[in-house]
Amino acid sequence: MILLKNGRQINESNELVAVDLLVKDGIIIKMTECIENTEAQVYDLAGKLVSPGLIDVHVHLREPGYERKETIETGTKAAARGGYTTIAAMANTIPVPDSMESVTYIEGLLQQSAQVRVFPYAAITLGERGQEIVDVEALSETSILGFSDDGRGIQEAGVMYQAMQRAKAVNKPIVAHCEDDSLLFGGYLHDGEYAKANGHRGILSVSESAQIARDIMLAQATGVHYHICHISTKESVELVRFAKAQGINVTAEVSPHHLILCDTDIVNDDPNFKMNPPLRADADRIACVQGLLDGTIDVIATDHAPHHEDEKAWGIETAPFGIVGLETAFPLMYTTFVKTGKMTLKQLIDCMSTKPATIFNLPYGKLEVGAVADITIIDLDKEMEIDSTQFLSKGKNTPFNGYRVAGWPVMTLVGGKVTYKDEQVN
Ligand SMILES: NC(=O)N[C@@H](CC(=O)O)C(=O)O
Ligand SMILES: [Zn+2]
Ligand SMILES: [Zn+2]
Secondary structure (H helix, E strand, O other), rough: EEEEEEEEEEEOOOOOOEEEEEEOOEEEEEEOOOOOOOOOEEOOOOOOEEEOOOOEEEEOOOOOOOOOOOOOOHHHHHHHHEEEEEEEEOOOOOOOOOOOHHHHHHHHHHHHOOEEEEEEEEEEEEEOOOOOEEEEEHHOOOOOOOOOOOOOOOHHHHHHHHHHHHHHHOOOOOEEEEOHHHHOOOOOEOHHHHHHHHHOOOEHHHHHHHHHHHHHHHHHHHHEEEEEOOOOOHHHHHHHHHHHHHHEEEEEEEEEEHHHOOOOOOOOHHHHHOEEEEEEEEHHHHHHHHHHHOOOOOOOOOEEEEOHHHHHOOOOOOOOOOOOOOOOOOHHHHHHOOOOOOOOOHHHHHHHHHHHHHHHHOOOOOOOOOOOOOEEEEEEEOOOOOOOHHOOOOOOOOOOOEEEEEEEEEEEEEEEEEEEOOOOOO
């Protein structure tokens, strides 16, 4: 048994109230203001926030295939340090999880090395090549969260339509990276002020929004749960708002970097500001924030995309797209939006835990008696500079290095088991 004493939880009215939690056999069995128990191992939380474990539905663990960038072990250790108890692993690995054999293989690797709960995605198409659809029916019987070709858009409407029909029939979501390749024109940064001023080829906003518009119509026609990855443009947000008003089964995620940074924040062509979709204009960033606040955008996902420093050293034009996010998401969001009064703490926890569980039908994201003890303890007052050399992730590729932020996760429990604890908790 574990007894968490002197914590504080956020109630429905966004107030911090005192709470003790008693955990037995991986379940929260008691939650009241003051619990005494002589048999349990006791941790004194000294007023720190007790949150339902954070959930990230968009993570690149890189293993199998790209262990130089990240492994299941390092990626899930980073997740635990970031306060995450459940994550979903994207399918752009080698092999791509596009068959029973490859998904079973990846499930085995996860079982061996994962430090938090991990649900893999299966690809939508064989090899993520966008042509032949995977065996949706068979794969739906595995532990997958849904189907995704993340890293690439599905170029053909007919392929997406059929994939959606089949995913709907087995009650699994289609999780879409939206990008029309025919609208890329060799771009690698947002087609905006920074690219123009510095002679870079731009990525048009319509390369994302045009495909979202198409997919929303296909989602309406098929009734599938269609989840949009890393939304980044104001037009995309407007489309999701429209779709939801029509009752179409659409959800969307946004990443912390698209809420905090815009293209003009890029410094000296630093490849750590390069990701897909790119940092957009400030008006896009503002639309994403507004969309998150009004519920148009459902959840925050990191799109944790570690790359090796050798690869990022190729320079902004040729370096791979992607930045890490697991170990900085909560403090960045808390400092930028909650401490400044733009968002309540309850809203932030909803977007990072409760809502991801709800939209993906997971039995987590709850802090109550009888719930699984997936718990994150956060020190809202702990302020510290982001230092990528301290990351447990192999990826050090962050544009936020040196940012001074507060609200650091200090202890993470998955099913009642401590998976991360910093030295100040005991
Ligand atoms: N987001 C990125 O910039 N990169 C991701 C792919 C993706 O999420 O589209 C990656 O796998 O590196
Ligand atoms: Zn993507
Ligand atoms: Zn991704």
